[in-house]
Amino acid sequence: MPKNLKKRSQEEIKKLKPFLDEWVERIEKPDYIDSDPVLFMHAFNKKEDRLLAGFFAATMAWGRRDVVIRKVRDFLNRMDNRPTDFITNFSDRDAKRFDGFKHRTFKPVDMKWLTKILQTILLDYGSFEDFWEACYQKAGQQERPLMAIFHEDFFALQPDTPRRTFKHVSNAEKKSSCKRLYLYLRWAIRQNSAVDLGLMNFMSPSELMIPLDVHVARQARKLGLLGRTYNDWWAVQELTESLNLLDPKDPAKYDYALFGLGVAENGLPEKFVINSI
Incomplete structure (x- = not known):
């Protein structure tokens, strides 16, 4: 990758809005759900089940989406597809349910302790959203x-x-981009979406950061929305600032556009490319 990437001016970034809005509309449709791990938030009726299943789905969203879906389905099956009840009543002897589970670097011991932590959250805070809100308030204070x-x-x-x-x-x-955590919040915070559920309201969609993965970052650099060459926390901040110029109330929606451009057969039209990567 070139060390010195070109970055569009604010006015030049704003000119990309019609093009990127069109791609958001093209990708953010109900049929997106079935091929994405967000489907596990849609699979349940109760809010807490949705939030907990979604957290595991986002946390494991690493690698090919079809593999992630298969692994998350396996894991939730081990919870009898009743995540809130299973987590609330979890004991160490239930950890045997996770024996043999593996996804990337996730092993049974990780699933046991993630479950134990979520149980403590439910018992101490009453809901996962209340824990998130407490973290949000603390982050603002500090x-x-x-x-x-x-x-x-x-x-x-x-x-x-x-x-x-x-x-x-x-x-x-x-220095992490926190891609999976902000993917989760995109699912849980954004309103009026055909895909994202808007289940939590402790923060505004305007405060969401872009879930930055290698594919989104690549398209952003080609477009001149991102000049930083590392996919780290500073890159997340830089790209989100660029996307705020397009829609300050909902910058994270452009995750759909950058994702769609990354998987499109024809790719990004040459007239929009200012960095060849």
């Missing part, structure tokens, strides 16, 4: 990134959690 507070307070609930499990929940203060 002027720190939300995902740094979430990571810190999440694992503080179960101090015996093995260190290996910490890597499965990102931390913005460790």
